[in-house]
Amino acid sequence: MTPTASSWNCSSCPRRSAGTGPGARPGRCAALDTIGGGRTTGGHHSSGDTQKLMTDIGSGLFVAREAELGEIASVTAAAARGRGGAMLVLGDAGIGKSTLIGAAASRLDGWRVLRAGGVEFESELPYSALHQLCAPVLDHRAGLPVPQRSALDAVFGLRAGATPTPMLVGLAVLGLLSAVGRRRPVFCAVDDVQWIDAGSREVLAFVAARVAAERVAMVFAGRDAASVFAGRDAASVSGLGRLPVLTLTGLTDSESLTLLRYRAPFGHEAAIVQRILAEAAGNPLALVEFARDAGPFGLPGDAGHRAVEHRFVSRFLRLPAPTRSVLALAAAEPTGDLVLLRRAMAIQGLDAVDLAAAEDSGLLVTGPRVYFRHPLARSAVYLSTGAGARRQAHASLAAGTDVDVDPDRRAWHQANAITGPDEETAAELERSAGRAQRRGGLAAMAAFLERAARLTPGRSRQARRLLAAARARLGSGAPSAARELVDEAERLHPDPADRHAARLLRATIDYHVARSIPATIALIDAADGVGPDEVRETYLEAFASLMFSVDEPGRLRRLALHIRERVPQRQPPRPVDLLLQALVEQHLRPVDEAMPMMRRTVDAFRDHARTSDADPWWMERACVLSVDIGDSDAMEQIVDRQVELARAQGAYAILPHALRFQAVARTIVGRFADAQVCIIEARAVDEAAGTSNLVGSDLMLAAWSGDVERFREIREKLRDWVGVKPTALHYSIGVLCNGSGDHEAAIDALLLVRDQHRRGAYAASVFHHELVEAAAYVGRPEEAKESAKWIGDVARVNPNAWTTGAHLLASALLDPGLGAQDHYRAAISRFAGSRMRVHYARARLLYGQWLRRVGRRAEARVELRAAHELLSTIGARGFAGRAARELDAIGEPTLADDADPLAGLTARELLVARKVASGAGTREVAALLFVSPRTIDAHLRNLYRKLGITSRRQLRELLR
Numbered sequence: 001m002t003p004t005a006s007s008w009n010c011s012s013c014p015r016r017s018a019g020t021g022p023g024a025r026p027g028r029c030a031a032l033d034t035i036g037g038g039r040t041t042g043g044h045h046s047s048g049d050t051q052k053l054m055t056d057i058g059s060g061l062f063v064a065r066e067a068e069l070g071e072i073a074s075v076t077a078a079a080a081r082g083r084g085g086a087m088l089v090l091g092d093a094g095i096g097k098s099t100l101i102g103a104a105a106s107r108l109d110g111w112r113v114l115r116a117g118g119v120e121f122e123s124e125l126p127y128s129a130l131h132q133l134c135a136p137v138l139d140h141r142a143g144l145p146v147p148q149r150s151a152l153d154a155v156f157g158l159r160a161g162a163t164p165t166p167m168l169v170g171l172a173v174l175g176l177l178s179a180v181g182r183r184r185p186v187f188c189a190v191d192d193v194q195w196i197d198a199g200s201r202e203v204l205a206f207v208a209a210r211v212a213a214e215r216v217a218m219v220f221a222g223r224d225a226a227s228v229f230a231g232r233d234a235a236s237v238s239g240l241g242r243l244p245v246l247t248l249t250g251l252t253d254s255e256s257l258t259l260l261r262y263r264a265p266f267g268h269e270a271a272i273v274q275r276i277l278a279e280a281a282g283n284p285l286a287l288v289e290f291a292r293d294a295g296p297f298g299l300p301g302d303a304g305h306r307a308v309e310h311r312f313v314s315r316f317l318r319l320p321a322p323t324r325s326v327l328a329l330a331a332a333e334p335t336g337d338l339v340l341l342r343r344a345m346a347i348q349g350l351d352a353v354d355l356a357a358a359e360d361s362g363l364l365v366t367g368p369r370v371y372f373r374h375p376l377a378r379s380a381v382y383l384s385t386g387a388g389a390r391r392q393a394h395a396s397l398a399a400g401t402d403v404d405v406d407p408d409r410r411a412w413h414q415a416n417a418i419t420g421p422d423e424e425t426a427a428e429l430e431r432s433a434g435r436a437q438r439r440g441g442l443a444a445m446a447a448f449l450e451r452a453a454r455l456t457p458g459r460s461r462q463a464r465r466l467l468a469a470a471r472a473r474l475g476s477g478a479p480s481a482a483r484e485l486v487d488e489a490e491r492l493h494p495d496p497a498d499r500h501a502a503r504l505l506r507a508t509i510d511y512h513v514a515r516s517i518p519a520t521i522a523l524i525d526a527a528d529g530v531g532p533d534e535v536r537e538t539y540l541e542a543f544a545s546l547m548f549s550v551d552e553p554g555r556l557r558r559l560a561l562h563i564r565e566r567v568p569q570r571q572p573p574r575p576v577d578l579l580l581q582a583l584v585e586q587h588l589r590p591v592d593e594a595m596p597m598m599r600r601t602v603d604a605f606r607d608h609a610r611t612s613d614a615d616p617w618w619m620e621r622a623c624v625l626s627v628d629i630g631d632s633d634a635m636e637q638i639v640d641r642q643v644e645l646a647r648a649q650g651a652y653a654i655l656p657h658a659l660r661f662q663a664v665a666r667t668i669v670g671r672f673a674d675a676q677v678c679i680i681e682a683r684a685v686d687e688a689a690g691t692s693n694l695v696g697s698d699l700m701l702a703a704w705s706g707d708v709e710r711f712r713e714i715r716e717k718l719r720d721w722v723g724v725k726p727t728a729l730h731y732s733i734g735v736l737c738n739g740s741g742d743h744e745a746a747i748d749a750l751l752l753v754r755d756q757h758r759r760g761a762y763a764a765s766v767f768h769h770e771l772v773e774a775a776a777y778v779g780r781p782e783e784a785k786e787s788a789k790w791i792g793d794v795a796r797v798n799p800n801a802w803t804t805g806a807h808l809l810a811s812a813l814l815d816p817g818l819g820a821q822d823h824y825r826a827a828i829s830r831f832a833g834s835r836m837r838v839h840y841a842r843a844r845l846l847y848g849q850w851l852r853r854v855g856r857r858a859e860a861r862v863e864l865r866a867a868h869e870l871l872s873t874i875g876a877r878g879f880a881g882r883a884a885r886e887l888d889a890i891g892e893p894t895l896a897d898d899a900d901p902l903a904g905l906t907a908r909e910l911l912v913a914r915k916v917a918s919g920a921g922t923r924e925v926a927a928l929l930f931v932s933p934r935t936i937d938a939h940l941r942n943l944y945r946k947l948g949i950t951s952r953r954q955l956r957e958l959l960r
Contacts, residue, residue, distance in 0.1 A: 064255040065100055071246055072104040076111075076217045080185045082934070084211035086218035088193075088240060091248030093376050094285025094308050097221040100248065101189045104219070112137070112180055113187045118195025119334035120379050126436045126444040127155045128335070129200035130173065133188060140179040141172070145923050147648070148172035155199075155439050163438050166199060167688055168650035170206030171930055174214075177207065178932040181215035192375055193222040193240070198443035198476065205240045206688065206930075213935040250282020259287055283308070285374060292362075312363065312380035319361055322350055324385070325393075326358040331382040332393040332416070335409075336369035343400030344393070391417045408432040411448075421457035429455070430465065433472070446472035450485065463494035463502075470505055479509050500530045504538065511541070520545040524559060532567045536580050537618075539563050543583050544621060560587040575604040576618050582625060591790055595629060595797040602626045602634050609641035616645040616654050620661045628765045630794055630803035632669055632835050639665050647928075652689050656682040660697040667701050668766065670838030672875035673914065675701050680911040681928055688930040696728045703732035704838070706739045706878025727753045727763055734770040739878025741885070747774035747783065754786070765794060769806055773846070776813035788814060801834030809843055812850070820850060838879075841870040845883050857890045868894055901947060901958060909943040912936060916952055917959040 068089075075085045089097050105113045116133035134152075141152050151164035151172045164172075180186050190196065190204060208218050220240060251259065256277055280286035289311040316327060329344050330336075345355065358364045363377045372378040382390070398413035411428045418425060429452035436444040449469035456462040470485035486506050494502065507526035511519040524542045527535040539559070546556055564584050570577045582601040585594040605622035608614050619642035626635040639662045646655040659682035666675035679698055695714050702711040711732070718729055730749040737746035750771040757763035768787035775784035788810050795807035805827045812823030824847040831840035848863030868883035884894045902910055908929065915925045922940075926933045944950055947958065 064251060064258070065096065065103070065248075068100055068246060068248065069104055069107075072100070072219060073107070075219070076104070076108060076185070076187060079187075079211075079215055079217035082213065082215055084181075084214040084216040084218075086208035086211060086220070086243050087246055088243040089219060089221045089246045089248065090224055091221075092283065093223065094283045094374065095248045095250065096284045097248060098191050098374075099284070101191065101219050101221055105187055105189060108185070108187055111185045111187050112183075113189065115189045115191070116196070116200070117191035117375075118193060118197075120192075120195050120375065120382075126439045127169070127197065127199045127203070129190065129196035130169075130203055131156060133190065133200075133204075134173060134176060137176060137180045140176055143179055144172060144175045145927060147650070147927070148175050151650070152176065157439065160438070165650040165652050166202045167206065167652045167930065169199075170203040170688075171927060173203055174207045174210055174932050175926075177211070177216045178214050178934060185215040185217070188216065188218040190218070190220045193220045195375075201240075208240065208243060210931050210935065213938045214932055251284060251287075252282065253277060256280065256282060256284075256287055259284055260291055285376070309376050309380040312374075312377045313384045315361065316363065316381050316384055320357065322354040323357040323361060325389070326350055326354045327361070327363060327381045328385040328389055328393045329396065330358070330364055330370050330372070331378050331385070332390065332413075333370075333397050336371050338366065338368070338370050340397065340400050341370055344396040347396040347399055348392070391419070408435060408448075412451075415451050415455060418455070422455050423457055426452040426455040426457075426465070433468075437472070442472050442476035443478070446470075446476060446478075446481075459492045460495055460498065463489040463492040463498050466492075467498065467501055467505060470509075474505075474509055474512065479513050482509050501534075504530050504535070508538070511545075517546070524562070528566070533570065536567065536570075536577060539567065540576070540580055540583075540618065540621065543580075556587050560584045564588065575601070575608045575622070578604050579618055579621055579625075583621075586625075586628070590793070592793040592797050595794065598625050598629050599798060602629060602631060602638075605638055606634050609638055609645075614641070614645055616642045616649070616651055616658065619645075620657055623661055623665065624764065627668070628794075629798045630765060630800060630806070631798065632665075632802050635665050636669070636835070652685055656685040656689070657694070659685065660694060663697040664700055667697070667704050668838075669835045670841070670874045670876070672701065672705055677911055677914045680907045683907070684911070684929045699728060699732045700735070703735040703739070704878075705875050706736065706881065708736070708740075711736055727756055727767070730756075731764070731767050731770065734767070734774060736878060738770055738773055739876065739882065741882050743774045743777040746770065747778055747780065750774055751783065765790070769810070772810045772813055781814050784810075784814060801830050802836055802839070805830035805834065805836070805839065805843070809839075809846065813846065818854075824850060837870065838874055838876055841867050841874065841876070842879060845871070845879060845886075848883070849886055852886060852890060861887070861890060861892055864890075865892070904946050905943055909939050909946070912939045913943050913947075913955060913959065916940065917956045 072087070072089075075087055078085055089100065091097050105111075114133050114136060116129045118129060135156075138152070138156065141149050144152070147168065148171055150159070151168045153159040154164050155169055177186050177188070193201065193204075196204075204218070204220070208220070211218060220243070257273075260273065260276070276287060276290045280290055286308045289308055292311075316324060319327070325348055326341075326345060329341055329348070333341060333344070342355070345351070355366065359366050363373055363381065365371055365373060372381070385393070394413045395417035398410050398417055401410035401413060403410050407428075411425070411432045414425050415429055429448045433445045433448035433452065436442075436448055446469045449465050449472060453462050453465035453469060456465055466485050466489035470482040470489070473479075473482035473485060483506065486502050486509070489498070490502050504523075504526040507519070507523045511523045513519070520542050523538060527538045527542075530538075542559060543556070546559065560583070563580065567580070569581065573581070578597070578601040582594070582597045585597045588594075602622055602625050605619060609619060619638050623635050623639045623642070626632075626638060639658065642658040643655070643662050645651070646658050659678045663675040663678035663682070666672070666678060675697070679701065682697075695717050699711065699714045699718075702714055715729065730753045733749035734746045734753070737743065737749065750767065753763050753767050754771065757767075768790045771787045772784040772791070775781055775787075791803075791807050791810050795803040808823045808827035808830060812820040812827060815823060824843065828840065828843045828847060831843050834840070844863045845867035848860045848867055851857075851860035851863060864883050864886045868880055868887060871877075871880035871883060887894055902913065905913060911929065912925055915928065916922075920928075922933045922936045926936045929936070944955075947955070949955060949958065
């Protein structure tokens, strides 16, 4: 409680002076006599109490906060033992966050302490805070995997290379800190996190979530949560937002008195101390600054609730003009580069004497880097410097910056040095935007383009740059900011081409936010009027959204007609152009007529995938076409290459989708364990990137595996898909029910898919295979005629083991007579020579069931036994159960399956086990899971213990 004027006689104090001590005054607490005197005796508290209030008394650094220091110490103590952690310290300006972290760091003997901090007036130069933190330890990057080392080289401007994503940079920084931590523990202090650049914030949030197995402790300091997270991207908010929070509040009266005793420059009367305590309200910085400014007759002027910044402003304005100029230069140059500061000073005719005076002012501290005593001091100096003087400071800094070494910072200073339109500066900022993009700083790219647009003389070019900035904002995960820039561009009344571009960009923003059918339709409408080369991929996006959804009858067909009429064929066509043409033909022509273009497209993508500059973006759609034409080799080759490229390029927007389609491909051919690994890895990417976790591949694998509980769990998630009726769900129900032998339920679900397909939704070829089997077993072969024709057309136009085997099997199922035997045997023979293990096993199951029905029990026993063993090995438990029931019916009971030794592993441990057993090294697996090698070692120790093994060799033998 802050004392009032009537209570400031300290009457309850047992050591209240009665005028009997040297220098004591009646009615005054002896504690106040020592304020500013530097003595540690006397006062309202015992020496033990005072010691509790003070940290580092000798240097006068810190008061109280022992509990808070203990919380940070618990994090660092765990990190020293290899159990790293991170925390977020929040509190008002001046409350002591920086001092607290500094005090915690000063107690760490033998640690490597790395520091970084945000600056309020710094533009979003890419990874600028990361530079501060990592520059002292960059030499440790030599031992990192090549992609991670290259990412650090790119973002730090050490070497040109492919643009790294924040996730790849985050993995590289995690590896860097892990490497440093192997020698000694690492303490990372990141101050004013609300002001650090977007790229650094995202990377550091990524790292903070993954140091649990490292000798690394991270402490972030910022204002209240609203300022830390305001307008931030989802990834960094979710990352930092999950950290434990330590909130600092004001000091108590007794703690405030202790601080004044050791930090105030001279003693004050009780009434003045009362005013200081009341105005500061426990804020340590305010206490010190108010005590510094107070005179013999109290605080200057009417203090009221004036902010601490005003104290800094007042002190700044009282300084001589040369000293103010030095401080203005320091405030305008946020990196604290002393060499650059001296160059800029020389340009303004300032010298070392002026720099010393600036330091003597108590606002500035010089050393290897120049920094202000407090961020509020920097903002106070910058804002109280006149506009003309600020521009002069930036102009001097621009002139002092080496254009060859740091062209982006020079461009930024130059932009802040001018008032009106300037095309030369705008063009340089645009070039800086391009460099920022190559270094992976999309937010910085957008910031440069926005500033360039506002310095652009012509309205048309200004609108074009604003639209480019909007695209960069969207790419950096800030759709709201992107929409505001589009609004600004449209207010400039751009030319027709840019108006169409703005409309399309607005629709694209809405599409990426909602991913709904109305947003997709708006995207299609916005594509009208834009050049064909610019909208082909927009139409592909629309196809991808609508193919597995049902909105109204015929929408996909109308879209295909629209594209055929409006978009001319490109010559020579790229693979992506062929893909669009193939989708159009697939929805407008019979399958046998559309097949040649589909075949050509799949071949083009397979050839393109082999090239070094292949783009992985649309390969997934080519994989769907390969399923439709029944080419399992192309399916696996293209999707495997897509995953490989997405990993190598750090294309983490694509990678989880590619991994999930790789899981679908693995499921189709019967590699269920590999499919599960793909899904687990896709989840790891989603978790790292903060993206949505799609469940289509999970649903399909659960259906083929006969995992009813898992299927129900996933189906519950699909209830949140508002307005979408996924055909994948009904197809998967068909597979699950065919596997269990509930063919009535299977055909009910599969006929829904057929009806949706007739209305314009997409149905993959594999759906037709399931419908034929279900219809045959429920005695409704007429329901399968359409699907049987589809299967036959595909086999005729594109004959191979899969298509021909499927056609033969369909013929056998729909021919109940003795002629079925030849079809079954031919189908089994065709599948036997292919990759389609699960289809081969199912064919033997179906043949065995037919043999039993016609009374050939001995032959049936052979087929059913082979089917059961192979289906069990694959993991198709539903179909294996069907085979077991058939064997029971002929008096050949099957033995219970052995317990799965991997059942006790977590999803992460299972992925590690599979990858390590396949020969992957620790660093490789760490990169796949976006964790450090030490974390993988921890997973290995846990899974070894669970499996009762001790080596990788034993693990390989177990999973062979």
